[in-house]
Amino acid sequence: MIELHRVSKVFSVGPVKVPALSDVSLRIAKGEFVVLTGASGAGKTTLLRLLYRDDVPSEGEVQVLGEDVASLRRSEVAALRRSIGVVFQDAKLLPARTVYENVAFVLRVLGTPKREITPRVFDALRTVGISARAQAYPAQLSQGEAQRASLARAIVRQPSLLLADEPTGNLDDAMEAEIIDVIKDIRAGGTTVILATHQSRLVRALRRRTITLDGGYLLKDEG
Ligand SMILES: Nc1ncnc2c1ncn2[C@@H]1O[C@H](COP(=O)(O)OP(=O)(O)OP(=O)(O)O)[C@@H](O)[C@H]1O
Ligand SMILES: [Mg+2]
Incomplete structure (x- = not known):
């Protein structure tokens, strides 16, 4: 590896x-x-x-x-x-986008077919235990939640x-x-x-x- x-x-x-x-x-x-x-x-x-x-x-x-x-x-x-998924000390989320959008953005950039995006984003959000916060904005999250969102973004491509x-x-x-x-x-x-x-x-x-x-x-x- x-x-x-x-x-x-x-x-x-x-x-x-x-x-x-x-x-x-x-x-x-x-x-x-x-x-x-x-x-x-x-x-x-x-x-x-x-x-x-x-x-x-x-x-x-x-x-x-x-x-x-x-x-x-x-x-x-x-x-x-x-x-390769990468996460840092600072979650580095896009402040003007919801948790869902922050994670979906990665798949959009890769040209993932539209119908695959929602289930894959929710899979990732569930894995990190933050699916209930999908529509929240980064400023509304605790630091732990923000870091979960950052992990979801790192793993949504299944690295x-x-x-x-x-x-x-x-x-x-x-x-x-x-x-x-x-x-x-x-x-x-x-x-x-x-x-x-x-x-x-x-x-x-x-x-x-x-x-x-x-x-x-x-x-x-x-x-
Ligand atoms: N882009 C850079 N330009 C110049 N020096 C750098 C650069 N990146 C790292 N260094 C230097 O290289 C050494 C190793 O830095 P590095 O950031 O890898 O350490 P670290 O173990 O991650 O430290 P920390 O626990 O503080 O994050 C340090 O002396 C640092 O100042
Ligand atoms: Mg370091």
């Missing part, structure tokens, strides 16, 4: 070189639930960005779903991103890979537990999940394979 071979990423900020990832190699199999952790600045977000081809490595190779991401053409990048970057960073403990349960359900449906968090309490609670980055280096891969 995912293979990184001696991957490094260096950002140039003016004349300064900032190493974000250094010589990282790892493999993640289809269907795994992997936690990516490390202190702030360790390189978690950078690693996720390489997986959905938001950026390319400076050195080494990143393979996702059998493709070497650096060598993809524009149309192939779009195809790769269709198989084979879900990348979650600090998805519970803005939530209190009870809402965090609910969102984690939703992510576990998504994983149970066959989706590979990589969840990035700097919170060691959450890492301990998840008890999954944990990849720890430290200053861009892979420090530990265990569990």
